[in-house]
Amino acid sequence: MNAAEGWSRLTSLLLESIAADRVLILDSSSTDETVNLANAAGFRVHVIARSEFNHGGTRQLAAELLPDAEILVFLTQDVELAQSDAIRCLLEAFTDSGVAAAFGRQLPRRGATPIEAHARFYNYPAESGVRTLSSREQLGFKAIFISNSFAAYRREALMAVGGFPRGVIFGEDTVTAARLLLAGWKLAYVAQAKVYHSHSYTWMQEFRRYFDIGVLHHQESWMLSEFGGAGGEGGRFVRSELRSLWPRYWWLIPSALAHTAAKLLGYRLGRVESLFSVGLKRRLSMNRLFWN
Structure with a gap:
């Protein structure tokens, strides 16, 4: 919603890595120029009422609107790709047929506060890794950490566990990650696939x-x-x-x-x-x- 202000940052590197007609913008009734900019870029656009937005349900709708996509890549409007090959790097995780989902490294946005920056460096280290159900013995709840701000899913696996949950308030990515691990799939963290994304919350x-x-x-x-x-x-x-x-x-x-x-x-x-x-x-x- 209302992504016009950062549109050039969002799309400049995105268009270097993926064809415009393979991009779906799911817009929750923006009041700025987001929809016009998306149409001008050649993206597919689907608009929903703001009252219909739901973290899990809206992403599930996006997946259903792209029935021929074997791998689904999700980005939020406030993400800026840090490199032109960020999506390609993320997709390399799926060469392992057991990987159901992968997420990239989120770096602090430009001008981030020290507190804001620490949160990103703590949660998104420089080392990649693959998690399985047995990872919970060492990592506990951290084993299901994932962020849909920049993540990709194997459609077969996602749909096999029921897709994204529609009835959760927040954390649809965590719920889905837990279901995938319990179903025997793997999760990949790809540190080489980098984006800028952070928040300075009050x-x-x-x-x-x-x-x-x-x-x-x-x-x-x-x-x-x-x-x-x-x-x-x-x-x-x-x-x-x-x-x-x-x-x-x-x-x-x-x-x-x-x-x-x-x-x-x-x-x-x-x-x-x-x-x-x-x-x-x-x-x-x-x-x-x-x-x-």
């Missing part, structure tokens, strides 16, 4: 985002049963973040701790969302349309 945005993650973990609690809780990984992240800030960016530590507190509070409230009214959950959530 503490309130962090709270809302983690409230939604808590809701997901409450409503899809089977993931925690199969892959363990995310608490240990959260603690490791905070310790790594503080080390990255001290001493060079010491004055940012109070802000980092405030954001951590907001995340923790949001997550814990999300885990008990069934106690709240729909109206309150809508006010606490980042994905408010989910509660309509």
